[in-house]
Amino acid sequence: MLAHHPNASLxxxxxxxxxxxxxxxxSEPCLVCNNPEVPFSTIKLSSVKVDSKFTxxxxxxxxxxxxxxxxxxxxxxxxxxxxMVRTVNIYYNNRTVQAVVELKNxxxxxxxxxxxxxxxxxxxxxxxxxxxxxxxxxxxEYANFYENIQAxxxxxxxxxxxxxxxxxxxxxxxxxxxxxxxxxxxxINYDEKDPFLCHACGFCKYAxxxxxxxxxxxxxxxxxxxxxxxxxxxxxxxxxxxxxDRIYKQLIANKPTLESLVVRITEHRSDKKGDEPIASxxxxxxxxxxxxxxxAQVKVNKTIQMLAQQYCSECKTSFEELSKIIQKASVEIxxxxxxxxxxxxxxxxxxxxxxxxLPQSASVFDDLQVTATPCVANKCYGCATAATEHCLTxxxxxxxxxxxxxxxxxxxxVQELVWNxxxxxxxxxxEDVRLLLCMLTKDNPEATEDLCHLLMTRxxxxxxxxxxxxxxxxxxxxxxxxxxxxxxxxxxxxx
Numbered sequence: 001m002l003a004h005h006p007n008a009s010l011x012x013x014x015x016x017x018x019x020x021x022x023x024x025x026x027s028e029p030c031l032v033c034n035n036p037e038v039p040f041s042t043i044k045l046s047s048v049k050v051d052s053k054f055t056x057x058x059x060x061x062x063x064x065x066x067x068x069x070x071x072x073x074x075x076x077x078x079x080x081x082x083x084m085v086r087t088v089n090i091y092y093n094n095r096t097v098q099a100v101v102e103l104k105n106x107x108x109x110x111x112x113x114x115x116x117x118x119x120x121x122x123x124x125x126x127x128x129x130x131x132x133x134x135x136x137x138x139x140x141e142y143a144n145f146y147e148n149i150q151a152x153x154x155x156x157x158x159x160x161x162x163x164x165x166x167x168x169x170x171x172x173x174x175x176x177x178x179x180x181x182x183x184x185x186x187x188i189n190y191d192e193k194d195p196f197l198c199h200a201c202g203f204c205k206y207a208x209x210x211x212x213x214x215x216x217x218x219x220x221x222x223x224x225x226x227x228x229x230x231x232x233x234x235x236x237x238x239x240x241x242x243x244x245d246r247i248y249k250q251l252i253a254n255k256p257t258l259e260s261l262v263v264r265i266t267e268h269r270s271d272k273k274g275d276e277p278i279a280s281x282x283x284x285x286x287x288x289x290x291x292x293x294x295x296a297q298v299k300v301n302k303t304i305q306m307l308a309q310q311y312c313s314e315c316k317t318s319f320e321e322l323s324k325i326i327q328k329a330s331v332e333i334x335x336x337x338x339x340x341x342x343x344x345x346x347x348x349x350x351x352x353x354x355x356x357x358l359p360q361s362a363s364v365f366d367d368l369q370v371t372a373t374p375c376v377a378n379k380c381y382g383c384a385t386a387a388t389e390h391c392l393t394x395x396x397x398x399x400x401x402x403x404x405x406x407x408x409x410x411x412x413x414v415q416e417l418v419w420n421x422x423x424x425x426x427x428x429x430x431e432d433v434r435l436l437l438c439m440l441t442k443d444n445p446e447a448t449e450d451l452c453h454l455l456m457t458r459x460x461x462x463x464x465x466x467x468x469x470x471x472x473x474x475x476x477x478x479x480x481x482x483x484x485x486x487x488x489x490x491x492x493x494x495x
Contacts, residue, residue: 030380056195071214092135
């Protein structure tokens, strides 16, 4: 896999100059490599809020994307004892909507997550869920309150002229303003005299609420419950695939550029202006450390900088966006396949138990045929590299035992590693292979002699070739590095 992968050579060359933290030229983003376990983090609700709507007692929030939420912390500031929250209800759903107003006043679309009761004057509450919820919309309901009837009959301050106004009737005698209007947006709720929240902007004059989530983003969709949901999901999949196709074309367009830059580096061609260090005296460098850092950056081959920028920035951005699209499309496709499979089983049951005789030519279930998905071999370079690393780790553990070490050598593992793994993979893998070869030949004169003979044969073949000094060094550097590592090891001659 590592030897015959179409991008193996390019990855190997780039790894000599750039630290590869991922493989971003894959034509099929792997859902294993690109779906790592993301830990929960503390997120401000305001930072992931896209849209919000309000009623007099509820706040509905549309999140940036689906999130797995394990805990919500509510901090209450500027608390007024006139009216304090007694009960908070948390609702959620994972429906994708254009605007959050579509969810307003529709209780059937919401799932209740938890009900919390607060003490009078409590300024912080932590709402932990027994099982994390998956939501892209949240609704916080302030259900019950502690009310001070005596305090509510006191005088209020006019929002326009700041004059003291009796709570009843609540009209300023000085300027005629309604003192129950929202202090922030001046909206007046004619249905409720003194609402807890402004129905227009959500302002609360009794307290300030700050919400913090313990959450992480995820890829999830709402289950398909009817044909309308199915059509909506199919449309969403088509949109995602069209976007993925555009991003993929941008991604593969980077490959010729990367190959060109690698050739320029290997042929020692670069922009000379970028390689020339800036003349500077020692005093300037000492007084201005930033200039010293800038000088160090300028001394780096400009073509290597371009290669790093192209791969680690542009390719990475496109690849991650493509991976997210493929993940979401895969989830939605799986939902559709589940629905189709369920409907097919239902049709079979109905035909079996109710003698339904529908002609095949006029079947209304022709679009519900579900075929088994063929098993496709994983072509991911990242997965192959990870599997190789695990195999090398296992072999190193086995090589610690003398008997096992001799058995591995007898099966030709030394020759296999030299021919297939000594030059392949990233630098870390190459170091692991050298370490494993040193362990396999330890305290084994016969295996050591065979390995040295194999290495000398490869080096001799390179020396006999028509290569210049630069190419010769590159062609045998892996063998020389292995010989250097072997020299540093000591055998136990007592065995």
